Amino acid sequence: MLIKRKDRNIILPSEITDREVYAQRRDFIRQTGRFALAAAASLAAPGLIAATLPQPAPRAKIPGVKPGRFSSTTTPNTYQDITSYCNFYEFGTGKRDPERHAHTLKTRPWQVRVEGEVEKPGAYDLEDILKPHALEERIYRFRCVEAWSMVVPWVGFPLADLIKRFQPTSKAKYVEFTTLYDPEQMPGQRRAILDWPYTEGLRMDEAMNPLTLMVVGLYGEVLPNQNGAPLRLIVPWKYGFKSIKSIAKIRFTEQRPVSSWERSGPREYGFYANVNPTVDHPRWSQARERRLGAGFFAPKDKTKMFNGYAEQVAHLYTGMDLRKNF
Ligand SMILES: Nc1nc2c(c(=O)[nH]1)N[C@H]1C(S)=C(S)[C@@H](COP(=O)(O)O)O[C@H]1N2
Ligand SMILES: [Mo]
Numbered sequence: 001m002l003i004k005r006k007d008r009n010i011i012l013p014s015e016i017t018d019r020e021v022y023a024q025r026r027d028f029i030r031q032t033g034r035f036a037l038a039a040a041a042s043l044a045a046p047g048l049i050a051a052t053l054p055q056p057a058p059r060a061k062i063p064g065v066k067p068g069r070f071s072s073t074t075t076p077n078t079y080q081d082i083t084s085y086c087n088f089y090e091f092g093t094g095k096r097d098p099e100r101h102a103h104t105l106k107t108r109p110w111q112v113r114v115e116g117e118v119e120k121p122g123a124y125d126l127e128d129i130l131k132p133h134a135l136e137e138r139i140y141r142f143r144c145v146e147a148w149s150m151v152v153p154w155v156g157f158p159l160a161d162l163i164k165r166f167q168p169t170s171k172a173k174y175v176e177f178t179t180l181y182d183p184e185q186m187p188g189q190r191r192a193i194l195d196w197p198y199t200e201g202l203r204m205d206e207a208m209n210p211l212t213l214m215v216v217g218l219y220g221e222v223l224p225n226q227n228g229a230p231l232r233l234i235v236p237w238k239y240g241f242k243s244i245k246s247i248a249k250i251r252f253t254e255q256r257p258v259s260s261w262e263r264s265g266p267r268e269y270g271f272y273a274n275v276n277p278t279v280d281h282p283r284w285s286q287a288r289e290r291r292l293g294a295g296f297f298a299p300k301d302k303t304k305m306f307n308g309y310a311e312q313v314a315h316l317y318t319g320m321d322l323r324k325n326f
Contacts, residue, residue: 059221059222059224060221060222061220061221062135062216062217062220062221062222064134064135065135065136065155065217065220066134066135066136066137067136067137068136068137068138069136070138070140070210070211070236070309070312071137071138071139071140072139072140072141072151072308073139074141074151075151076139076150076151076152076219077151077292077293078293079218081150081292081293082150082152082218082219082227083218083224083226083227084096084099084226085150085292086098086226086227087144087240088102088188088226088227088228088245089188089193089194089198090179090186090188090189090196090246091104091105091186091187091188091226092188093188093193097188098226099224101188102224102225103225104184104185104186104187105180105186105225105229105246106185107230107246108126108230109126110125110126110230110231110248111123111124111125111248112129112231112247112248112249113248113249113250114166114249114250114251115249115250115251115252116172116176116251116252116253117168117169117171117172117253118166118167118168118169118172118252119166119167119168119169120165120166120167126230129162129231130216132165133157133161133214134157135155135157135216135217136157137153137154137155137220138154138156139151139152139153139154140152140154140213140234140236141236141307141308141309142234142236142240142243142307143239143240143275143289143307144239144240144241145239145240145241145269145273145286147284147285147290148289148290148291148292149289149291149292149301150291150293152218153218153219154215154217154218154234155215155216155217155218155220155221155223156213156214156215156217157213157214158210158212158213159207159208159213159214160207160208160209160210160212162214163175163208166250166252168252169252171254172204172252172253172254173254173255173256174201174202174203174204174252174254174255174256174257175201175202175204175207175250175251175252175253176200176201176249176250176251176252176253176257177201177202177233177244177247177249177250177251178197178198178199178244178250178251179197179198179199179244179246179247179248180197180246180248181197181248183196194260194261194264195260195263195264197248198244198245199244199257199258199259199260200233200241200242200243200259200260201256201257201258201259202235203256203316205316206235206313206316209312209313209316210312211235211309211312211313212233212234212235213233213234213235213236214231214232214233215228215231215232215233215234216229216230227245228243228244228245228246229245229246230246231246231247232244232245232247233247236307236309237275237306237308237309237310237312237313238272238273238274238275238307239273239274239275241261241273242273256271259271261273267282268281268282268283270325270326271325272317272322272326274306274317274326275303275306275307276322276326277302277303277304277305278305279322279323279326286303287303288300288301288302288303289301289303
């Protein structure tokens, strides 16, 4: 007998990792089998493989990008790795889902609402957000809570420069960011995986730190949708989930905001989410990480405190117990 479950589409946060591990394994198996499959398919049905591959999105160079500060000297991951292994639950929970499905997001025209404790609130067009800022390339290490890492040449400008333009009041102690909410464009929002829209937050001094980047591109080109177009945050010393994508609202607050992952699993995802090898995730260790692209069987690297950016940011947390404030 078929039992109809009303909650079939609801995924608990505790299930997500298992699904991801499963999906990774499936991807790995698929990759291993790809050549054999491709060979077989090209003999049997020439059109088959091409029809199931995602359409390559148009790629556009951003003019006038200068090398920026704080760049890592490690060789970046490939464009292919960075754009095909993504987390963007608005387009599905699998790492390959965003590349396949994020084309439904319309990134022009785009507005960002600015609210809360600021002298200059309002709805800003993307063009007005970008206009005064010089764009720079910064090669940053990026570390996900699920123990993989990569190195990405982002294109962006310091968030601090943008915040100054809005003139926060003395009451502004935190900044909250919100992703677009539109289940038509973001079909993942039709399922109650998270309490949509996705939100994240930073303490004001974290937001003003020169490492914190508003990102509009990668590899010198306009950001692909799956990586958070048209505007996303990159906070390189924190786990990936703090780096919110496709930002539609920025709100300045006196009270600490509650971010989406914190709301869905407060024991697993803290507000600070600083990369910290000594604070384990309740279900796995954070002491080591696997560099994406290094191969499934390559030895793992030791995770660095603050993802290697301790020199720039450790002072923000002096006197704080980072086990409690994880
Ligand atoms: N709106 C939104 N932002 C998001 C996410 C998401 O699901 N939705 N995933 C986060 C997580 S867990 C990670 S690791 C990074 C992944 O960024 P990338 O896909 O560009 O590597 O985006 C973060 N920002
Ligand atoms: Mo992540």
